[in-house]
Amino acid sequence: MKKLSILFACLVAVLSFTSCEEDTNPQYQNPTEFKLNTPALANQYYELTEDGTFDMSWSQPNYGYAAVASYKVQVSLTGEEESYFECNSEYKNCYAQVKMSEVAEAICKLRGIESEDDYVDEPARKVWLRVHAYIAGIEGSDILSNAVVLNQVKEYCAIQSPGYIYLIGNVGNWTGPDAANAGALADWRLFESATAIGSKIYSGVFDMPAGQLIFRFYTELTGWDGGASVGTQVDDSPVVVTLTDGAYNGSLVAPGKGSIQIDNFEGGLMKITVNLNNKTVIIETGEAAVDTNGKAFIYIVGAVSNWTEPSEANAAHYENYKLYDLKGDGVYTGTFELAADQNAFRFYNTLCGWAGTDSFGSQVEDANVDIALTDGVFTGLGVAGKGNWNITNWEGGKLAITVDKNTSTVTFTQK
Numbered sequence: 001m002k003k004l005s006i007l008f009a010c011l012v013a014v015l016s017f018t019s020c021e022e023d024t025n026p027q028y029q030n031p032t033e034f035k036l037n038t039p040a041l042a043n044q045y046y047e048l049t050e051d052g053t054f055d056m057s058w059s060q061p062n063y064g065y066a067a068v069a070s071y072k073v074q075v076s077l078t079g080e081e082e083s084y085f086e087c088n089s090e091y092k093n094c095y096a097q098v099k100m101s102e103v104a105e106a107i108c109k110l111r112g113i114e115s116e117d118d119y120v121d122e123p124a125r126k127v128w129l130r131v132h133a134y135i136a137g138i139e140g141s142d143i144l145s146n147a148v149v150l151n152q153v154k155e156y157c158a159i160q161s162p163g164y165i166y167l168i169g170n171v172g173n174w175t176g177p178d179a180a181n182a183g184a185l186a187d188w189r190l191f192e193s194a195t196a197i198g199s200k201i202y203s204g205v206f207d208m209p210a211g212q213l214i215f216r217f218y219t220e221l222t223g224w225d226g227g228a229s230v231g232t233q234v235d236d237s238p239v240v241v242t243l244t245d246g247a248y249n250g251s252l253v254a255p256g257k258g259s260i261q262i263d264n265f266e267g268g269l270m271k272i273t274v275n276l277n278n279k280t281v282i283i284e285t286g287e288a289a290v291d292t293n294g295k296a297f298i299y300i301v302g303a304v305s306n307w308t309e310p311s312e313a314n315a316a317h318y319e320n321y322k323l324y325d326l327k328g329d330g331v332y333t334g335t336f337e338l339a340a341d342q343n344a345f346r347f348y349n350t351l352c353g354w355a356g357t358d359s360f361g362s363q364v365e366d367a368n369v370d371i372a373l374t375d376g377v378f379t380g381l382g383v384a385g386k387g388n389w390n391i392t393n394w395e396g397g398k399l400a401i402t403v404d405k406n407t408s409t410v411t412f413t414q415k
Contacts, residue, residue, distance in 0.1 A: 169215025302345025
């Protein structure tokens with residue numbers, strides 16, 4: 001009997017332990033409470049800086065157990081529910097040193113600032129902060145904290161614009177790399193991609209003249225001897241490079257004053273990509289030099305296109321006869337090989353057919369207007385019409401064409 005009592009007591013103890021273990025097993029629940037603590041210095045003056053941080057803390061949402069959650073800070077200028085911008089940094093603890101740069105960026109974007117040129121300095125302002133908590137992969141785990149207010153926050157322009165470097169050489173008349181020449185050198189810049197700011201990879205497309213090209217690069221306008229040069233070698237003497245199938249891939253040094261020299265270039269568009277991380281340069285010409293994806297275009301129609309009707313049925317034919325608005329500024333450019341007898345042409349905005357009215361020419365009537373190149377160049381006005389420009393002194397070769405829709409002007413340049 002005594003043994004039975006002992007066995008019964010052990011069984012009760014085991015069952016009690018199992019029941020307790022089941023009661024304490026973590027059970028997930030969708031959170032309903034999440035508290036953000038008001039910073040002790042909420043009423044103080046916050047001057048945001050690029051490298052600065054400030055402290056924030058919060059309690060974990062009531063997930064039912066000590067879950068490993070993720071947290072992101074959100075910023076608002078009004079405190080209204082739908083007015084918050086979420087910062088990029090993700091935190092794994094209930095305490096964070098929030099990057100001031102991210103808060104400044106959020107403020108700028110909430111103000112509608114898209115570039116450094118848009119920024120206007122304003123006094124310190126109230127800023128509302130809250131935290132977004134979630135567990136990756138668990139639906140329903142998202143929850144927003146209460147908002148807290150920082151009463152005096154002074155931001156700065158945290159909207160980054162793509163960086164750029166300069167191409168300096170005979171193509172730009174060897175204009176010196178000085179701050180005073182920034183305006184003159186603006187068209188000779190290579191830019192980072194807007195989606196890769198800070199990458200130190202710069203690209204530019206330039207309409208290069210025919211003949212010998214000599215150039216190198218400068219990261220800043222600090223003068224010839226300011227240490228900002230990037231070239232083929234340290235010494236200030238050019239290195240002749242050869243385009244193979246219209247392209248070149250080579251190495252650079254920084255600082256370096258050795259220029260790239262390309263002899264007997266045919267003229268036309270050249271895409272140059274400089275990677276300052278691995279000190280390389282890629283040069284592409286011809287079709288490879290033009291990024292036309294998504295760019296607006298018009299068509300050249302004339303002897304060069306065999307006077308094929310500019311209709312949708314002939315869209316494939318006209319793929320090779322487009323001028324592109326590469327910068328989105330209403331200026332269309334293209335370079336074409338014209339035989340001596342292909343000297344008459346006009347332009348079409350769309351493939352509307354001969355009967356269409358979407359053409360741009362030298363006059364309204366469908367007839368030739370004789371023109372001549374002076375020192376290889378012609379500039380004149382155009383109208384909505386079917387008149388052709390007929391170059392009377394054209395002997396064949398490459399013709400660079402610019403159609404400026406803003407001023408209704410055309411420029412033809414022999415390459």
